[in-house]
Amino acid sequence: MDSSSDEALDIIITNVVATFRTRCHLNLRTIALEGTNVIYKPEVGKVLMKLRKPTITASIWSSGKIICTGATSEDDAKLGARRLARCLQKLGFKVKFSAFRVVNVLAVCSMPFAIHLIDFTKNNRPIASYEPELHPAVTYRIKNLKATFQVFSTGSLTVTGPNVQAVATAVEQVYPLLFEVRKPLCK
């Protein structure tokens, strides 16, 4: 990536979503009663628990499946998930931390140049989709990496992908396509 630019690009991870299972049934009423920082939603059948450090919000279902969102790195997500499992253990459930998996990573990247969106769409016709009346960004999907980009004319990108490595590879792949449509005023 550094070979094509003078400065390294900063890819800032803003959100990591991970899931894991506790292999035991959880009583949501007990969690709601004895846990702090907890919101009980009986109509949906889940409990929202917020941890302070790392800042993670977890959705806990009575089947023992838990989804953690809000972490800023994969390791952070794992630490938060383990902390949550320990917390549930202390509440009295026979928790076994298993099947931890990072499901989605959202990252933000900023190019040091503006991007001409119409040219970008024309160059990448079926893969890129641009409707200025609906959304100001071009949506570009890389199928084999399962990554989706939102490219804005200011040079900012948001990327979502299954893990951090896929996101980094996807940004490397898309950089040359963006570089060729940074529009200099050549009049």
Added chain:
Amino acid sequence: MQRSGLRCPGCGSSNIVNDDLYCHVQLVCVDCGTVVSEGSLADDPVGGSDVSYSRSTAVTKVPCQNLKKGLSRVKEMCRVIRVRRNIEDLALSYFQQAYEHENFIRVNLTKKEVLAGCCVLVSCRQMNWPITIGTISCLLNADPALVGGVYKDLLKILKLEALTVGIIEVLEAHCQEYKINSDQVPEELAEDCTVLTKRAKALVELAADSWIVTGRKPLPMLMAATYLAWQSLKPNKHRLKLSLDKFCRLAKVQKSQSALTRITELKEVLCKLGREIPWVRETVTPDSVIRLVGDILENRFALLRRALRNHEDSLQAENVVNSPNKETASSKPQELTENPPAEDRGHQGQESESNWGKRVLFAPPCVINRKRRRTEQPELIVTGDEEISDSEIDSYIRSPQEVRDLVQAEKMLVSSDKV
């Protein structure tokens, strides 16, 4: 005639014959005289036998009512927009295909109507006929977001590709909506449509070159360009005093809120170019630039080149002045070794980010007016497998006393509700 296989419920004999009473079919047991079964008059349901509409042959002869309505709606819309015949036929064929698909067959009627509009939109786009999603939403009286969603689904399901419509192509149709001919408004405010379109087109091209158009909704841009074009064609006192609101009311067009910001941005760009005109002596302000718009647009390429060259020259001059200062500044960070390296890099990154927007003459407005990011907290190195202490976890669990208090409070609330 004997009927085999049937047994009489009364005596059990199998001696059953067909004994019709006039037109009424009856099966009668010969031995005891019981009527085993009667004919169609009593048994068959009213209106014919029990076969559903979809399994009968009628469904192939007569197409679904909503499909017919949808097809006629497509035709109506094509006639209203006055498109060519081949676009109409293409839209009809797309609607026929899409209607049968599972995503669209069991949706509510609003969505089916929106589907009709989207088929028209796709066909127009594929045949290079300029039309916006806004126009279709107006025709259907539907939410543009819903129209957009159905449009994207349609493209995915029928595996179609449609070109993004260019803003210039829509401009002509947009300008024709403005009712400012000489027979509709007073002479000093009237303008010919072709002249207006030409001037507005030049303004939109200039805006596209200076990053005002990319990523924005097209309609406010078109409105801003038309308004400024109208003002600049005869910059007399009346026209300059008329605000966008009053202009839209005069031309009987609905005003768009973001058009005001576009007008400001476009005027700024015009000012930057106006300052490069060699024969203009007084200072160029957004108010006074309207009179110069004609000259600016005629010579816009030359003025752009000039402006960029002057900007580069001034930047180089600044760099020469700043570089002795920069050399002394760069030695300082090396001395402060206690600063964590991440913070330093982050700070420099932020500086270079904000700089590139200010370094160039024309950039997207969001980059020039970039919001300052909140300072990020220093990142801790986390592996995910660290030890978790008990005290940390205890902070997330209520103590038994707290639980008892909570249960009591709930009981009190419930009882007070009942009272």
